[in-house]
Amino acid sequence: MYRERASVVPGAVLWTRTAGAEAARVLPDGCVDLIWGEGTGLFAAGPDTRAHLTASPPGTRYAxxxxxxxxxxxxLAVAAHELRDRRVPLDALWPGAEARRLTERVASAADPGVALEAAVLGRPPRPPVRYAAQTAAGLAAGARVADVAAALGVSERQLHRRCLDAFGYGPKTLARILRLQRALRLARxxxxxxxxxxxxxYADQAHLARDVRALTGVPLRRLLAP
Structure with a gap:
């Protein structure tokens, strides 16, 4: 069972999931998640360059x-490329005592998701990577990498470095992942x-099929199946 809603944390989505009998397929989306799980504590996930399968005992709760x-x-106060395709315990990113206190607070809360929101809101964030929002918006709209760089007044090499810090991978990979998400929305x-x-x-339907399988490991029809 999976649910999500807009979070009170600006620009974030709060989601909860109760594990079922089958492994869950987490698709690449250009995002980083802060996750609490029963038995696993708090950890940071992603950004992913490919689908990630996660299996837990049925009934295990996540927020x-x-x-x-x-x-x-x-x-999270960490460059995104340090989390690429990884699941990292929070105490490896934040001071151990702070991470333990937060884990205990979330685990004991009646609503772990709300407790997670409160903890994040109470911690001052670092300034965002410069041009991250504009880069994501341009690539999500289908703009070419060269055109995004030109619009921002930076070289493609500079844009690539900033994308590694902000998104975990270069702009061409980010564009490919955002295009996948755009295709999934249209298909649904x-x-x-x-x-x-x-x-x-995409150039054509064959290009769509190849890219979806490469990024997710399964055909598009499989992703859309109930």
């Missing part, structure tokens, strides 16, 4: 804050695959 692309590193809205390929920014 997490998913930060919009480029915003998580400022909250019922748009035929041939039409959504063009609208999402």
């Amino acid at each position: 997490g804050l998913r930060f919009a692309p480029g915003t998580g590193p400022a909250v 809205g019922g748009l035929p695959f041939a039409e959504l390929a063009g609208r999402a920014g």
Whole structure:
């Protein structure tokens, strides 16, 4: 069982999940998550370059804050590339005593998600990586990397360095992942695959199929199945 809502933490989504019998497939989305899990405590997850399968005993509860692309590193005080394709215990990122206090507070709360929000709001974030929001918005809209760099007045090399800190990978990988998410939104809205390929920014339906399988490990129809 999975639920989500807009968080009181600006730019974040609060989600909760109760594990079922099957492994959950977490798709790359350009985001970083701060997650509490029964038996695992608090840890940071992502950003991922490929789908991540997670399996837990049925009934295990999770609560997490998913930060919009480029915003998580400022909250967690860590460069995004240090978390790429990893799950890192919070006490490896924050002072151990602080991480333990927060873990105990969230674990004992009636609503772990609300406790997680309160903890993040009570901790002053670092300034965000410069141009992160504009970069994410431009690439999400389908702009070319060269055009995004030109609009920001930086070289493509400078943009790449900033993207590593803000998103965990370079702008071309980020654009590919955001394009996948755009395709999934269109597909879930019922748009035929041939039409959504063009609208999402793929050369054709075959390109869409190859990219989806490469990033998620399964065909698009499998992702859309109940």
